[in-house]
Amino acid sequence: xxxxxxxxxxxxxxxxxxxxxxxxxxxxxxxxxxxxxxxxxxxxxxxxxxxxxxxxxxxxxxxxxxxxxxxxxxxxxxxxxxxxxxxxxxxxxxxxxxxxxxxxxxxxxxxxxxxxxxxxxxxxxxxxxxxxxxxxxxxxxxxxxxxxxxxxxxxxxxxxxxxxxxxxxxxxxxxxxxxxxxxxxxxxxxxxxxxxxxxxxxxxxxxxx
Amino acid sequence: xxxxxxxxxxxxxxxxxxxxxxxxxxxxxxxxxxxxxxxxxxxxxxxxxxxxxxxxxxxxxxxxxxxxxxxxxxxxxxxxxxxxxxxxxxxxxxxxxxxxxxxxxxxxxxxxxxxxxxxxxxxxxxxxxxxxxxxxxxxxxxxxxxxxxxxxxxxxxxxxxxxxxxxxxxxxxxxxxxxxxxxxxxxxxxxxxxxxxxxxxxxxxxxxx
Amino acid sequence: xxxxxxxxxxxxxxxxxxxxxxxxxxxxxxxxxxxxxxxxxxxxxxxxxxxxxxxxxxxxxxxxxxxxxxxxxxxxxxxxxxxxxxxxxxxxxxxxxxxxxxxxxxxxxxxxxxxxxxxxxxxxxxxxxxxxxxxxxxxxxxxxxxxxxxxxxxxxxxxxxxxxxxxxxxxxxxxxxxxxxxxxxxxxxxxxxxxxxxxxxxxxxxxxx
Numbered sequence: 001x002x003x004x005x006x007x008x009x010x011x012x013x014x015x016x017x018x019x020x021x022x023x024x025x026x027x028x029x030x031x032x033x034x035x036x037x038x039x040x041x042x043x044x045x046x047x048x049x050x051x052x053x054x055x056x057x058x059x060x061x062x063x064x065x066x067x068x069x070x071x072x073x074x075x076x077x078x079x080x081x082x083x084x085x086x087x088x089x090x091x092x093x094x095x096x097x098x099x100x101x102x103x104x105x106x107x108x109x110x111x112x113x114x115x116x117x118x119x120x121x122x123x124x125x126x127x128x129x130x131x132x133x134x135x136x137x138x139x140x141x142x143x144x145x146x147x148x149x150x151x152x153x154x155x156x157x158x159x160x161x162x163x164x165x166x167x168x169x170x171x172x173x174x175x176x177x178x179x180x181x182x183x184x185x186x187x188x189x190x191x192x193x194x195x196x197x198x199x200x201x202x203x204x205x206x207x208x209x
Numbered sequence: 210x211x212x213x214x215x216x217x218x219x220x221x222x223x224x225x226x227x228x229x230x231x232x233x234x235x236x237x238x239x240x241x242x243x244x245x246x247x248x249x250x251x252x253x254x255x256x257x258x259x260x261x262x263x264x265x266x267x268x269x270x271x272x273x274x275x276x277x278x279x280x281x282x283x284x285x286x287x288x289x290x291x292x293x294x295x296x297x298x299x300x301x302x303x304x305x306x307x308x309x310x311x312x313x314x315x316x317x318x319x320x321x322x323x324x325x326x327x328x329x330x331x332x333x334x335x336x337x338x339x340x341x342x343x344x345x346x347x348x349x350x351x352x353x354x355x356x357x358x359x360x361x362x363x364x365x366x367x368x369x370x371x372x373x374x375x376x377x378x379x380x381x382x383x384x385x386x387x388x389x390x391x392x393x394x395x396x397x398x399x400x401x402x403x404x405x406x407x408x409x410x411x412x413x414x415x416x417x418x
Numbered sequence: 419x420x421x422x423x424x425x426x427x428x429x430x431x432x433x434x435x436x437x438x439x440x441x442x443x444x445x446x447x448x449x450x451x452x453x454x455x456x457x458x459x460x461x462x463x464x465x466x467x468x469x470x471x472x473x474x475x476x477x478x479x480x481x482x483x484x485x486x487x488x489x490x491x492x493x494x495x496x497x498x499x500x501x502x503x504x505x506x507x508x509x510x511x512x513x514x515x516x517x518x519x520x521x522x523x524x525x526x527x528x529x530x531x532x533x534x535x536x537x538x539x540x541x542x543x544x545x546x547x548x549x550x551x552x553x554x555x556x557x558x559x560x561x562x563x564x565x566x567x568x569x570x571x572x573x574x575x576x577x578x579x580x581x582x583x584x585x586x587x588x589x590x591x592x593x594x595x596x597x598x599x600x601x602x603x604x605x606x607x608x609x610x611x612x613x614x615x616x617x618x619x620x621x622x623x624x625x626x627x
Binding site: 236253254271272284285286288289290302303304306307308334336338339340354356357358373374382384385386387 | 445447463465481483499501503517519520521524525526527528529530549551553568569583
Binding site for chain 1: 236272290308310317318320340344
């Protein structure tokens with residue numbers, strides 16, 4: 001258990017800043033063993049621990065905690081007070097609403113030194129609402145959306161809208177967050193011109209023609 | 210994106226302190242463009258952003274975040290870890306329990322630069338319980354009370370008690386928090402001598418005679 | 419309302435550190451009137467207020483708030499962002515998951531100066547999941563387990579698993595978190611060799627033979 005020397009940290013961070021246009025608020029603590037991508041901003045009292053990888057153009061807001069070894073993709077927005085624990089992986093374009101939290105232990109006990117870490121994977125474009133809790137061991141599918149205050153206890157398919165405690169399926173949403181209405185051929189169009197296909201395997205996005 | 214210079218800030222804050230008896234903990238960050246009323250106390254790591262207006266005799270507790278341009282009335286108590294986002298307005302005498310949060314975007318996506326901001330209005334005397342989530346676009350009525358851990362998704366009438374996920378109506382409460390029992394004439398009295406009238410339009414408080 | 423002088427605090431803390439192997443992060447604020455046991459670690463931006471007693475080998479994580487006069491046993495693990503309010507007592511070996519919170523006022527109002535404080539007792543070995551809310555005035559029994567995102571509104575018996583909003587009984591768990599399956603004699607064995615007896619009075623642990 002060693003405290004990072006603030007002098008060394010600031011020295012390293014100021015170099016980072018110059019090289020990569022990374023903004024790190026003076027109250028944030030970023031491990032010298034973490035890598036932070038270009039144009040990422042890290043705000044008040046945020047903490048990024050050893051061996052994390054944070055992508056480009058991310059926003060890490062006030063009081064956020066990124067645990068040891070966590071990988072975060074590009075253009076992720078992590079709102080105030082979020083904890084991303086070890087075992088969680090975020091792909092690109094993930095939105096984590098204010099004060100949501102992850103977990104990594106199904107049966108935590110204070111007196112058990114070692115625990116079985118359960119991983120959680122958050123796929124590209126997923127959005128998690130404010131105050132949601134993600135119980136570990138699940139996958140949140142591409143562009144899925146988790147409502148505010150939800151408790152997620154199982155896998156969420158791509159483009160699905162889940163909410164409640166426990167969170168349940170409440171239809172499909174597009175990349176822009178619009179609810180999808182499928183016609184008889186299982187096709188849905190959204191206002192931004194995107195086209196989605198519903199089949200037994202779930203929803204897929206057609207690339208724009 | 211510019212970092213406030215700590216020296217300037219402290220200079221301004223120390224003047225504020227002398228003039229208005231405002232207390233600002235040395236770890237809090239208050240924008241020089243925010244106005245803070247007399248006798249308000251701002252605690253550890255709280256952040257008050259540009260163009261906020263915070264009233265008199267408020268308590269802004271540890272780790273609270275007040276977003277750009279938010280207006281907060283007099284005598285509000287905001288407990289630990291609360292985020293009050295842009296688009297939220299608090300009238301006087303509002304209580305925000307620990308770690309409750311607001312939102313301001315119904316369909317957040319990390320990759321959407323502009324979003325439609327939905328406003329939230331919290332009326333005079335309202336209390337919001339610990340860990341509650343207020344989904345944006347609603348009005349919390351005068352002296353209404355939101356139970357701990359609730360997820361509020363619609364308007365809450367004055368003097369109403371709401372709780373659950375989603376939060377539902379569970380009766381009426383008085384200014385003192387006491388449950389209201391109405392007689393055949395739709396009149397309820399509380400221990401503090403206040404009188405309430407229930408009609409089709411909802412509950413109103415009679416001024417003390 | 420007086421601000422602690424940082425110089426005095428650091429002086430006292432550095433003495434504490436030498437005497438007791440206590441680790442206190444340089445951003446944490448520990449009252450000089452609090453007592454902190456041997457080998458306890460206190461992390462970023464945590465705050466421990468006047469007259470608290472924190473036991474030995476505890477972990478007090480990032481942004482945790484321990485209110486005036488709170489007593490915390492030995493080997494407790496308190497995760498990020500937890501608020502332990504006045505009136506709460508933790509026995510030994512308690513786990514508090516990330517961003518869970520306690521409360522101490524059933525009908526909070528911003529404009530009521532004095533309120534009736536309701537106490538909460540967390541018994542030895544209890545675990546509280548992430549984001550759970552404990553409404554004040556309850557007892558969480560020995561080795562009970564509260565699921566993530568729960569809202570607890572009543573007493574939880576020893577070895578019980580509670581979850582949901584409001585939290586309800588969902589069976590029994592052992593010290594190791596394993597679900598207990600009782601045979602016809604009301605005896606359950608767990609993988610770690612421990613033996614439990616179910617009777618009308620609830621579940622008790624037999625000491626290992």
